[in-house]
Amino acid sequence: MRCLMCENLSFLHICKKCQNNFLAPSIYRRKILGNIEVISFYKYSDIKELLHTKHTDVGYYIYSILAKNSIAKFASAFEYPYKVVSIGVDDSARSGYSHTAILNKALKSNSIEPLFGKLRAKNRVSYSGKTKEFRLLNPRDFVLKEFKQKSVILVDDIITTNLTLTQAVAVLQKEKIEVLFCLTLADASLN
Template identity: 45%
Template sequence: MLCITCKNLSFQIICKDCQNNLLIPSFHKREIEDGFFNYSFYTLSELEDLILSKYYFHGDRVFNILAKLSFAKFAQNFSFTNEVYAIPIDDHTRHDFSHTAILARHLKSEFITPKYNTLKASNIIKYAGKDLEFRQKNPRKFQVKNITNQITILCDDLITTGSTIKEAKKALEKKNNQVLFSLTLADAKL
């Protein structure tokens, strides 16, 4: 098979050279609400083609590699006094896999437990390429199931305006959950 980034022969969809040289995560912090932060590992310009793989059959392999390089390393260095649940934002399987569930799975550690099928959007309008006004007029209308009174981290692939994360946070807080922060692979505003 050919590496999708450099087109050299590889046993994986992204070769080890590209993983070690091109996909080195850096840590970015953005305040999206007063005192509430999103942390991301890449800029959108670094990952745009790879993030779009979520719409294709090979996207699960791409997201597993990206999550291993970023989310898993974050989880290894994260500690907390209580158990924290990693909540993937809208972990649907409309494309044969859930990219947000893959990200949350790689957060599994001594302190973090992924919790799936918890935060689902009842509005499935696509936000890709849409502005803040469109996003505000078409909220996700998240439904929260099977989680109350817990400490959580939100997981998504991309932050653009922050409106999805803020809406997800508000939905979890209505069930008396505390959201520490959100993690995304990439930030579109960097």
């Protein structure tokens, strides 16, 4: 096959050279709800085309590569006094897989245990390319399935208007669950 970025022959969908040259993560931070940190690894504009593969056959491989190059590295360096859990935002499978489950799975480490199927949206409307007003009028309506841990890391692929993560955090806080911070692959507010 050919690398999706440089089109040279490769055993991977994105060759190692392109991964090293173009997918080296940086850390970007912003706060939501006043005090909850959101850590992102890429500017949305830098990986936009890769992120748009999420509902295609190749998306699974692209998201796995992005997760390995960013979130898995973060998880291996993350230390905490006790083991915490991570939860993907609406990790139900669409197009044959769940992109947030791939990201969440990459967090598995000595300090982080990923949980799956714990936070699901009842409203399946797509926010992609929609205005903030549309998003406000069509909330995700998250349902939280019970789990015993009281501190979590919340995981999503993109942060744009903050609404999805804000809604997810509100559901968790209502159940007295502390969100330590949120992780996303990309931040769409960065130029």
